[in-house]
Amino acid sequence: MDFDIPENLRMMVDTVAKFVKQDLEPISQQxxxxxxxxxxxxxxxxxxxxxxLSIPEEYGxxxxxxxxxxxxxxxxxxxxxxxxxxxxxxxxIGSQGILLDGTPQQKxxxxxxxxxxxxxxxxALTEPEAGSDAANIQTTAELKGDHWVLNGRKHFITNGxxxxxxxxxxxxxxxxxxxxxxxxxxxxxxxxxxxxxTIERKMGLRGSHTCELIFDDCRVPRENVIxxxxxVGQGFKTAMKTLDKGRLTMGASALGSAxxxxxxxxxxxxxxxxxxxxxxxxxxIQIKLADMATHIYAARQMLYHAAWLRDKRGAAVVKEAxxxxxxxxxxxxxxxxxxxxxxxxxxYVRDFPVERFYRDLRLTTIYEGTSEIQRTVIAxxxxx
Numbered sequence: 001m002d003f004d005i006p007e008n009l010r011m012m013v014d015t016v017a018k019f020v021k022q023d024l025e026p027i028s029q030q031x032x033x034x035x036x037x038x039x040x041x042x043x044x045x046x047x048x049x050x051x052x053l054s055i056p057e058e059y060g061x062x063x064x065x066x067x068x069x070x071x072x073x074x075x076x077x078x079x080x081x082x083x084x085x086x087x088x089x090x091x092x093i094g095s096q097g098i099l100l101d102g103t104p105q106q107k108x109x110x111x112x113x114x115x116x117x118x119x120x121x122x123x124a125l126t127e128p129e130a131g132s133d134a135a136n137i138q139t140t141a142e143l144k145g146d147h148w149v150l151n152g153r154k155h156f157i158t159n160g161x162x163x164x165x166x167x168x169x170x171x172x173x174x175x176x177x178x179x180x181x182x183x184x185x186x187x188x189x190x191x192x193x194x195x196x197x198t199i200e201r202k203m204g205l206r207g208s209h210t211c212e213l214i215f216d217d218c219r220v221p222r223e224n225v226i227x228x229x230x231x232v233g234q235g236f237k238t239a240m241k242t243l244d245k246g247r248l249t250m251g252a253s254a255l256g257s258a259x260x261x262x263x264x265x266x267x268x269x270x271x272x273x274x275x276x277x278x279x280x281x282x283x284x285i286q287i288k289l290a291d292m293a294t295h296i297y298a299a300r301q302m303l304y305h306a307a308w309l310r311d312k313r314g315a316a317v318v319k320e321a322x323x324x325x326x327x328x329x330x331x332x333x334x335x336x337x338x339x340x341x342x343x344x345x346x347x348y349v350r351d352f353p354v355e356r357f358y359r360d361l362r363l364t365t366i367y368e369g370t371s372e373i374q375r376t377v378i379a380x381x382x383x384x
Contacts, residue, residue: 009067015048020079029350031080042117045087065307066248066310067304073088073249081208086159086207089122094165096246097167098226101241106224120163122165122213127155135178140174141172148225150193151217153212153214156367157211159208160211168184169235172233181233184225184227184235185226205363245310250364252307254331255303258328259296265288266289288342319378319382325368326378329365333362339358
């Protein structure tokens with residue numbers, strides 16, 4: 001593995017870092033308070049090409065590759081997590097099913113609009129009775145003439161309220177479940193029978209909405225089966241391939257937040273004086289900082305190597321992606337806990353950003369596959 005970051009990626013990372021510092025960080029608390037990202041900031045994201053980081057150039061994207069995308073998310077996650085979330089679904093789970101398994105016609109119709117940020121995508125797999133047990137989805141799909149008719153509910157859908165298009169998974173044969181019984185569909189918000197339901201009130205990630213999607217005799221054209229007629233019943237495979245890549249970018253997001261927490265903790269420890277000296281002089285604080293830095297270093301090597309594997313070798317990274325998701329998100333949550341402890345009482349109030357990071361990071365060990373599911377996947381892969 002070549003540990004030198006290519007110059008084009010360095011330039012992109014520098015651009016993103018500048019954008020975070022000048023445009024995003026100054027409004028991070030405003031977005032937290034208002035639970036809304038201003039449209040002028042979203043437009044700047046479009047102009048920088050951030051909605052198309054992973055989408056091929058032929059469809060208007062930047063096609064940075066997995067490593068490049070992870071590097072950008074690492075920078076974006078050093079501020080309010082909602083900004084990364086706003087961009088992430090277009091580059092990740094919202095578009096990857098179409099990119100990986102879509103027909104040429106589907107790619108031509110949807111990917112350019114997603115890459116430009118004119119359209120927002122979402123990924124609708126999770127249901128009230130099917131979270132980690134994704135194969136147990138209850139939403140049904142029945143073929144009636146030239147349309148599939150979808151009925152059911154999805155929940156915890158990131159960006160569902162603002163999405164123009166959704167990758168939706170429904171059971172065409174409940175008996176077969178994951179083995180030929182689940183189909184992936186591209187559903188546009190204008191399709192009859194598609195509704196946005198409850199918007200959840202969450203512990204964190206304010207500015208990024210998570211909601212319920214309702215399908216009430218929702219009519220989806222036959223040509224909107226991802227991959228065409230040949231892929232009817234193969235949707236679970238599409239979902240798993242999409243999530244493998246998403247687990248790497250989720251690891252990058254957690255890593256970026258952990259790095260920011262370390263930076264904040266170092267700065268605070270140097271300026272906070274107790275017993276006549278900065279608390280950075282005390283061994284108890286030094287041990288926490290050393291542990292944070294060491295764990296971040298290990299996480300970064302793991303993430304970059306797995307991303308490199310996916311880019312350079314075209315290798316399946318099921319095991320590695322789950323290891324990255326598990327290690328990076330668990331590490332970042334420990335870092336958040338230590339950062340709050342280093343800040344003491346100030347870490348518990350909203351005047352300091354560590355409080356927000358603490359809340360926002362808690363979700364990273366849950367969505368896109370819980371830590372428990374990651375361990376199950378890893379064990380399954382190493383026992384083959």
